[in-house]
Amino acid sequence: MTKLVTEDTGAFYQYYPRVAVVVTAQASGRANAMAAAWHTSISAEPPLYGVAISAKRFTYQLIAESKEFGINFLPFAKAELVASVGGSKGSEVDKFHRFNIAREKPVKTAVPILKAAYAAYECKLVDDRGYGDHRLLVGEIVAVHVLREALTPEETLDLAKVSPILYLGHDLYLTTSKDMTYLDRKVYGKR
Amino acid sequence: MTKLVTEDTGAFYQYYPRVAVVVTAQASGRANAMAAAWHTSISAEPPLYGVAISAKRFTYQLIAESKEFGINFLPFAKAELVASVGGSKGSEVDKFHRFNIAREKPVKTAVPILKAAYAAYECKLVDDRGYGDHRLLVGEIVAVHVLREALTPEETLDLAKVSPILYLGHDLYLTTSKDMTYLDRKVYGKR
Numbered sequence: 001m002t003k004l005v006t007e008d009t010g011a012f013y014q015y016y017p018r019v020a021v022v023v024t025a026q027a028s029g030r031a032n033a034m035a036a037a038w039h040t041s042i043s044a045e046p047p048l049y050g051v052a053i054s055a056k057r058f059t060y061q062l063i064a065e066s067k068e069f070g071i072n073f074l075p076f077a078k079a080e081l082v083a084s085v086g087g088s089k090g091s092e093v094d095k096f097h098r099f100n101i102a103r104e105k106p107v108k109t110a111v112p113i114l115k116a117a118y119a120a121y122e123c124k125l126v127d128d129r130g131y132g133d134h135r136l137l138v139g140e141i142v143a144v145h146v147l148r149e150a151l152t153p154e155e156t157l158d159l160a161k162v163s164p165i166l167y168l169g170h171d172l173y174l175t176t177s178k179d180m181t182y183l184d185r186k187v188y189g190k191r
Numbered sequence: 192m193t194k195l196v197t198e199d200t201g202a203f204y205q206y207y208p209r210v211a212v213v214v215t216a217q218a219s220g221r222a223n224a225m226a227a228a229w230h231t232s233i234s235a236e237p238p239l240y241g242v243a244i245s246a247k248r249f250t251y252q253l254i255a256e257s258k259e260f261g262i263n264f265l266p267f268a269k270a271e272l273v274a275s276v277g278g279s280k281g282s283e284v285d286k287f288h289r290f291n292i293a294r295e296k297p298v299k300t301a302v303p304i305l306k307a308a309y310a311a312y313e314c315k316l317v318d319d320r321g322y323g324d325h326r327l328l329v330g331e332i333v334a335v336h337v338l339r340e341a342l343t344p345e346e347t348l349d350l351a352k353v354s355p356i357l358y359l360g361h362d363l364y365l366t367t368s369k370d371m372t373y374l375d376r377k378v379y380g381k382r
Contacts (some may be wrong), residue, residue, distance in 0.1 A: 040206075084382060148195050171373055
């Protein structure tokens with residue numbers, strides 16, 4: 001087993017897999033959807049969610065104008081839709097029309113919510129900051145859309161009901177194992 | 192199938208699963224390791240990585256002092272170690288000693304690198320910013336440690352060789368499916 005240590009980070013794909021989401025936005029009568037893997041929760045109270053997007057993206061322009069964005073979580077059966085919105089340009093084509101993407105009504109913003117999503121967040125932009133070749137957009141989650149059946153009573157994803165889309169890089173998609181392990185941190189922290 | 196729409200975000204666990212990492216830091220002769228799931232790549236060039244940490248954490252204090260942190264990716268077989276460092280306090284116990292955590296030498300920083308990691312990043316802090324109940328720490332990746340065998344020639348994770356740790360929330364851990372699907376975005380974007 002060889003451990004390579006290098007200062008040449010290259011494309012550094014080691015942090016994958018990550019849940020692939022569809023980021024949505026609208027402004028001035030135009031809407032768009034893009035695929036993203038660089039996203040994370042940042043705060044629980046208030047609930048803040050961040051996503052890194054290139055300023056070159058059409059979606060970024062819409063968010064910068066409207067100060068709102070949506071984060072949509074789709075089941076693995078919809079991975080082709082993620083590839084479709086990931087491989088097309090919203091400045092050139094109306095992706096909702098082209099890919100026949102069904103929408104639901106947002107409640108606190110005007111961002112498109114995908115009907116196929118098992119969960120979606122409506123976010124109001126609270127920060128937009130440049131880091132290297134991307135901008136980090138931080139939004140406060142002002143409404144949650146969730147398929148109740150996708151969650152257990154403890155609010156975690158019910159993997160018997162829904163399979164999330166994991167992205168590995170280089171157009172490779174997978175999902176989770178079905179089995180899981182409970183490791184009580186209170187017990188393991190005292191070993 | 193009932194879609195719930197709510198402004199009460201609750202604990203909002205819908206964005207899981209996420210790769211669980213061990214964040215490491217040292218300062219003034221003390222070192223620590225903590226578990227984290229709120230992390231993401233933010234920029235490719237320069238390579239920037241972000242992680243959200245509560246300012247209450249001992250690890251945060253070490254990073255604020257040293258301006259450096261490590262991100263360690265462990266195989267699923269080491270999920271118990273993640274639960275152990277996640278369930279104990281670095282201000283009270285030397286976790287490296289308690290849990291017998293083997294380390295490797297860092298090359299560009301002084302952050303602890305875990306021997307069990309299939310990949311690890313040495314990061315120099317470039318931003319530290321408060322968002323709600325957490326702080327977002329952004330670091331430039333200045334060195335990468337990687338088990339060459341864990342990656343394919345295309346630099347993606349080789350899931351036949353390594354199983355990443357996915358965290359689902361509420362002390363539940365799982366890994367990825369073994370099979371994956373290639374969906375060429377250039378093809379799907381033109382459907």
